[in-house]
Amino acid sequence: MKMKDTLTWRDIQETPALLEAFTARAGGLEKTALRGGDKSVYLVGRGSSGTATLFAKYIWEEYAGTITNFIHPHSIFEARKPLNFKGAAAWAFSQSGRSQDIVACLRRLMGWGARGVAVTNEADLKKNPLARLAGRHILLSNSRELPVAATKSFILQLWAVLWTAQAWSRCFRPADFKAAVKAAAAAVNEDYGGDELVRRVKRANMLGFVGRGAFNAVAEDSALKFREMAMAHALGYSAAEFLHGPVGAYTKKDLVFLFSPSAAVPEDIRRVMTALDGRGTPYKVVLPPKGVKFPFNCVPVDIRMKLLALRLALARGLDPDNPHGLKKVTPTF
Amino acid sequence: MKMKDTLTWRDIQETPALLEAFTARAGGLEKTALRGGDKSVYLVGRGSSGTATLFAKYIWEEYAGTITNFIHPHSIFEARKPLNFKGAAAWAFSQSGRSQDIVACLRRLMGWGARGVAVTNEADLKKNPLARLAGRHILLSNSRELPVAATKSFILQLWAVLWTAQAWSRCFRPADFKAAVKAAAAAVNEDYGGDELVRRVKRANMLGFVGRGAFNAVAEDSALKFREMAMAHALGYSAAEFLHGPVGAYTKKDLVFLFSPSAAVPEDIRRVMTALDGRGTPYKVVLPPKGVKFPFNCVPVDIRMKLLALRLALARGLDPDNPHGLKKVTPTF
Numbered sequence: 001m002k003m004k005d006t007l008t009w010r011d012i013q014e015t016p017a018l019l020e021a022f023t024a025r026a027g028g029l030e031k032t033a034l035r036g037g038d039k040s041v042y043l044v045g046r047g048s049s050g051t052a053t054l055f056a057k058y059i060w061e062e063y064a065g066t067i068t069n070f071i072h073p074h075s076i077f078e079a080r081k082p083l084n085f086k087g088a089a090a091w092a093f094s095q096s097g098r099s100q101d102i103v104a105c106l107r108r109l110m111g112w113g114a115r116g117v118a119v120t121n122e123a124d125l126k127k128n129p130l131a132r133l134a135g136r137h138i139l140l141s142n143s144r145e146l147p148v149a150a151t152k153s154f155i156l157q158l159w160a161v162l163w164t165a166q167a168w169s170r171c172f173r174p175a176d177f178k179a180a181v182k183a184a185a186a187a188v189n190e191d192y193g194g195d196e197l198v199r200r201v202k203r204a205n206m207l208g209f210v211g212r213g214a215f216n217a218v219a220e221d222s223a224l225k226f227r228e229m230a231m232a233h234a235l236g237y238s239a240a241e242f243l244h245g246p247v248g249a250y251t252k253k254d255l256v257f258l259f260s261p262s263a264a265v266p267e268d269i270r271r272v273m274t275a276l277d278g279r280g281t282p283y284k285v286v287l288p289p290k291g292v293k294f295p296f297n298c299v300p301v302d303i304r305m306k307l308l309a310l311r312l313a314l315a316r317g318l319d320p321d322n323p324h325g326l327k328k329v330t331p332t333f
Numbered sequence: 334m335k336m337k338d339t340l341t342w343r344d345i346q347e348t349p350a351l352l353e354a355f356t357a358r359a360g361g362l363e364k365t366a367l368r369g370g371d372k373s374v375y376l377v378g379r380g381s382s383g384t385a386t387l388f389a390k391y392i393w394e395e396y397a398g399t400i401t402n403f404i405h406p407h408s409i410f411e412a413r414k415p416l417n418f419k420g421a422a423a424w425a426f427s428q429s430g431r432s433q434d435i436v437a438c439l440r441r442l443m444g445w446g447a448r449g450v451a452v453t454n455e456a457d458l459k460k461n462p463l464a465r466l467a468g469r470h471i472l473l474s475n476s477r478e479l480p481v482a483a484t485k486s487f488i489l490q491l492w493a494v495l496w497t498a499q500a501w502s503r504c505f506r507p508a509d510f511k512a513a514v515k516a517a518a519a520a521v522n523e524d525y526g527g528d529e530l531v532r533r534v535k536r537a538n539m540l541g542f543v544g545r546g547a548f549n550a551v552a553e554d555s556a557l558k559f560r561e562m563a564m565a566h567a568l569g570y571s572a573a574e575f576l577h578g579p580v581g582a583y584t585k586k587d588l589v590f591l592f593s594p595s596a597a598v599p600e601d602i603r604r605v606m607t608a609l610d611g612r613g614t615p616y617k618v619v620l621p622p623k624g625v626k627f628p629f630n631c632v633p634v635d636i637r638m639k640l641l642a643l644r645l646a647l648a649r650g651l652d653p654d655n656p657h658g659l660k661k662v663t664p665t666f
Binding site: 038039040046047057058061062063064065066067069070072073074075076078079080081082083084085086101169171205206212213216224227228231232233234235238240241244245246248249323 | 391395406413502538549568
């Protein structure tokens, strides 16, 4: 199977144009990007959509003065007494808009007084019960995503989060968004680390991904994609959490990716490097591309890691679009 | 090194008596267990204290009508604008009461209007800056914890969470608490699974721990303790999350623990069993002891797993009290 024949590769190639298309519609967020009376929001999502909510927590709390909380569907379903969500804004993230438990969870929250916002990649409301229920819809793109592992829709979720922060607090410059699209266009054609990096990743028993703040979300989602696409044992951590215990299990046979938010590697990532040096665990520091600032450099770095997961899957002879053979994917576009 | 010579073993042995001592003081929670005006709470903690906050989220949302949110210190420190915590209740969990970043984080939250609650295991306020700052202190016990890995203090955190739910909403029966202490007393002397289970765990390349709701917190903390004490690659998951991707990386060489909340294994855990059967991945279903109901059976099951981590550490020739040799622990009691 050739990389360019995979749906995942085609999805990733589309990303820069879809980011620009979202930008053209971003003015609509003034109406849809709802907050609660106390300027807080509640987010729910699973898998990739869950790591997108983690990105939102960091961006919205750090840049947009907005307290950002997570909903765990299990406790919503099991609650013996109503929870006081009156006037709260509940954002539900689901690529398809059809994730049954997310729809059921939002319904329950709205029954307790929350107002809903759906973030989905499904333009057709007939096929999108989540957007119909919420009544407010942030559409990521008009381009369906068919592979099991979400790539372009995850990057578009990050993009929607950044534009929402901008709608709430004008915290970024328009040039930041433009630079990110340019960096994304470069990243989709990059052969990051070359074949040598693919070989190192393939040899590793365990892959670790360590980032701080917004890059913690990129780390978590990278790990998820290496698991989903390439069936690797892969885990994401924050730098603080990693040194708190997980580092103790890493050996010479593993490989750890460390995400630096800037060309100058910050102190907390350096501490992880020192700890890994002491254990003889190989690592790779992922420096962001030039010309785009934090947190916007999360976008090209995320693309780079998703392409690497795709390359690893192919090197292992797996079908990255459908690695577990669990779900038939029919390309119908 | 013999098990009975370890500080960790002695800590675990003490647990049932410390649970009873906490029960005797639980009436004090009426004053200290603060909620925000909208009956929500914000929790912060790292490592074991972080998994205790996860347990709190499930228990308080499911039984006590209390929305329970997490604070990520990173975004609190990085916030460019004040976050609106006026009237919010911020609970900080730290075994020692001296975790610097947790103290700094609570200080910032209180500067933005939050009222603080400290949950610690340090009775001496002179040595407890967190409790001094918060002004409200929930003391777990009068017995210091010296090993690197928190065992008794974690179980006491679960206990404080259960008693707090009781103070808020009288959702449990006094007999539930008594049954849990009795089950804990049995668990500290149990040789769960015998040497055969230790051998299976020792052979495994990767240990997975899967639970739902409150048992998700037990799963996460079990994984943490296997990493800290026994330097194993170990990971905790919720059942939904595990099937969403991580299961794809598990092979015949790994071992997965599945926590059942009842003698009858629920449907979502059965789905995980089916998926693991399909992959040939060995697993062990951990059934709770009889005579104690969910969620109280989390207490003896947690003790069982912590003792198993201790037994594995010793089987590997490690010092479970201080496995990385990073920190000198001097037994001074």
